[in-house]
Amino acid sequence: MAFEVSYNLENEQQFWDELDDIVSTRCQEHERIDNALRSYLNVTTNYKSEYLQTDYSVAECVFRLIQGELFNAHKEYVRRQIIYCLLQEDDNPTLHMVAAFLLFDGRNSGNDATFEMMNEEGVFPRLVELVQSPSVQEDTRLHQMLLELMYESSRIQRLRWEDFMAINDAFVLYLLEIIEGVSDDADDPYHYPVIRVLLVLNEQYLVASTTQQHDGRASITNRVIKALSTHGMTYKTFGCNLILLLNRESETSLQLLILKALYLIFGNTQTAEYFYTNDLHVLVDVILRNLIDLPSDSPAANALRHTYLRVLYPILTNSQISKPPHYKREDIVRLLHLLVTSGNHFAPVDETTKRLVNRCTAVEWLQPLATDANDASETNGHGSATQSPIEHAIGNGQKELARRMLGMSVDGGGESATSVLEVASHTAPAGVQTPSRGRELVQ
Template identity: 60%
Template structure:
């Protein structure tokens, strides 16, 4: 028999008082815990819309349980029972509370997200996202956020990745293209993040199939596949990932974006996915971010440089007029400087030298490089930059593996030099939140020169 209790409430305060009583129950057996959890879900679902009308209200309900003595004493069991409820429940209102609990708990405790993966929650979430399109927006967005969180902290199982159909990826792109032009729409980024993290899962598998998998096992990256086939219909996605890279301070999310950009710029069908003006914006953002990274962010700096090379070499940026060639050359020369007043990036490691050397070998950057160096008053720049040899084949293979393997723990923020924006650095550069025009005069990263 299903466990149910009837409640008669007269106001919102009574609701919260009663919820406190429910989660405060002292339970010594699994049966009593199950009864309490059923009571919790039945009670919150029953008054959803009456006393719980906002996402804040749903979150508050979740934290009532998360901060209870009951949960503190039986965490593992309660988490597993909530995961089982996710796999079995069909009521949208009840699912909203289940998913909210798992999301808020998972953001603080990765063990919850790992448990979800073990119990097969990934295909269930994919199913809910795709097949329950008519569920309320708040629930749908929370499902996307939970899918993202569980996918970014662990490697997904091959069998789960293989369950993702083309239609699911197309549906994700369709959501983005169908949204408003307001980039602050809270629906934009949960969808984008799901696509970014799925791309990373495909990318990691391609270069490390994992234990028990044959090196010849093939798994199509369906994010890149769909952009290769239908990129012209998915331009809003591209515009948004550039905006997100410009705004984002979380290191792991920057890496997710850079990994996707790397594949787009090294996959021939997507070389010209972005509009030229968007590529110019991206150059501005990358110059600004490379300048703004602290000395300690060596690995992230390397990833930016690994993306910069195919961006400059393979896209329409290789066609004249060449956007910010002098500024790029001056930036790259600074990154390999071993003194002479150029101390912005500190000591130069061998990987940075290798990656900078590869960028400088881009044909349109190398052409007339000595003339550009003379014009800037640095005749030695050309000889130094072009004098570093690097076998192209080695650089290409290293970059693919290194980009795929680079990980960062979620939540870690990339420090910024922007707090020093109002004072001159030792290298004479004044940093700001805007990109630099010629590495001297300030210019907004979105103030783009017109195409010829």
């Protein structure tokens, strides 16, 4: 999109006034719409270093276009022209503005029209190319914006064969290197968008492995798991951050993405011991706590509970805790028993939860304790046995006490194809918060 108009604006107010005039343009002919878009990109990129120095100011600039007459009268055409610009331009300021528009419009549209159009036009390989571009890497804000756009546009629809072919081992290792090399701080501005891209790529591979959408083509290698299986010792920070995010993440869709990655990591013999033992212990604590937190009468909570239990099984069978000394053995058995105990603590238990709990309790090193827990339950039913501390804490709504009692400080691992498919199929809209027993008690 070549620039044809020059501007000489003397202050910031003139900049915003000029921008308002452009986005309010009323026209019907495609040529005039194109000219208005050129003017928009010209004024924003020419004065970006002066008046658009923050993410907030860039967002304000984009939303003025989204709310203006020019866009609202010609949404589909404007979106497609902006997408063409992303596909063709190499100028960093221009790429920043068009990427910001696509990201904010996609999040704001409510119907995924922008991201669907990006998919139709084959934008994903271009994003892979840009994210690795040396000139883009020098512009931290642009680089992060493109990573966020890659995540959002890949989250809502399946990648095509051509998209998977754009991802090679070097690209995945490059993303892992960013996480490893920036800092050990999970709050670093780079960590979150890079991790989310890796998580959504892993989900895309998982979904692709359960479908026959590629017309007989060769199976697609999950390059995220492959990278961890061959270079896992080099890229440990990614795993540490997965645990940190799972511990604090309240958005259901992000929890599911993390759990799907953990499911494949622990289900693969080459990556089952990827985590440091101490970090693995923290992960088990987080899973047990989150299983306690989930309410019993919510469909969303049930889906999440089932996914946690499917992840817990390969941890119990394949990770370091399957070897003595077995970490939190008693607490794991008590919690599993509690999940299938109806009555005052839980509503009637669904059959899937029962089946998944039974799979976990059947793990060999839990067997003696599992039997003891069942015997204790039968005695307790007649009023003569002592209630476990965890049961007591949950029964009285003392979530924090329950957490303290729990010590908070693709080989498949025996899984069937059906179970893999069930894990892959669990999704949630962005922004939906995970149900919490704690929030219920507060209310």
